[in-house]
Amino acid sequence: MEQLYSSLFIMALGVASCVVYFLGTNWLLTLIFPSKNVSNQVMARNLRRAASIRPWLFLGPALSFLGLYLVYPVFESVALSLHDRNGDQFVGLSNYLWLFNDPEFRESLFNNLLWLLVVPAASTFFGLVIAALTDRVSWGNIAKSLIFMPMAISFIGASIIWKFVYDYRAPGSEQIGILNAIVEAFGGTAQAWITIPFWNNFFLMVILIWIQTGFAMVILSAALRGIPEETVEAAILDGASGVQIFFKILIPQIWGTIAVVWTTITILVLKVFDIVLAMTNGQWSTQVLANMMFDWMFRGGGDFGRGAAIAVIIMVAVVPVMVWNMRQASAQMEDR
Structure with missing residues (x-):
C-alpha cells in the first residue's frame, strides 16, 4: 500500500505541476506582453509575439527532457564506445574491431x-488477414478485442505466459506445458523446446508475433475501412473473386499503411530484449544485440566501452528505418 500511495502522490504532484506551469507561464507571458490598457497597435504587436512564444512554452519541458534523456545519452554513448572498459582511456575504434571479430556478436x-x-x-x-476477416462478421469487434488483448501485457509478462506453454519436465514426470501436453497426447515425445538451437529462436519469435499482431490488426483495420465501398462493389460486379479483391483491390490501396506497420514492428524487433532475457537469457544460441549489450554494460562483462559500442550499432540500425517510417507516415497524412 505504501508503494500505491507513493505512486498516487507522484501522479497528483505531476498533474499539479503541469497545471501550475501552464497557469504560471501564461500569466508571465501576459505580464510581459500586455493586451489591456495599451494602444491598438501595441496590443496587436503583443498578441502576435505572445502567440509565437506560447507554443514554445508548452514544448519547452518536453524538448528539455528529450535533450536530457535522449540526445545527451546518444552523444555520451558514442564517446563511451571509444573508451576502455571503465570509460577512462581513449582506445579509438578498438571496441568496434573487437565487436566484428567476436563470435557472440x-x-x-x-x-x-x-x-x-x-x-x-x-x-x-x-x-x-484478421482485419479483413473480422470486418465481415457480426462478432468481429469481440474477436478484435481478444486479439488486441496481448498488447496490454508487458513483454516480460507475455514471456512468463509462454514459459508455461513451452515448459518441459523430465521423462516420467507429468508435462504441464501446453505444447508438450499436446505432443504427448498425439503420441509424440516431449521436448525442451527453447533449448533446441536455431529453432528456439522461432519459438521466441512467436511471443512477439502474438503481441504485435493485435497492433497490426487495429491499424490495418482502420485503413481497410477507409477504402471506398464503390471500389469493392465495382470489382464484385466485374466478377472478381474474394481473393482477387483482397490482393488486387484492397492491398494496393493500403500499401502505405502496411509499410508503416511493417517498419514500426521492425524498429521494435531491432531493439528486442525483454523476451530473450526472460526466456533464455541468450543461452542456447538465442543471443540478440540488445541482450548482449546489457550483458557487457551491466552484468558479467562490466565493460562500458564494449557495451556502448553495441548500443551504437543498434542505434545505427534503427535510425534509418525510423526516419523512413516517419516520412511515410507524414506522406500519408498529407495525402489525406
Missing part, C-alpha cells in the same frame, strides 16, 4: 536478422 547479428525477416512479416500478414 556475429551470432547476435544473425539472430536479429532472423527476427527481422520473420516477425514484421508474420505480424503484418496475420494482422492484415
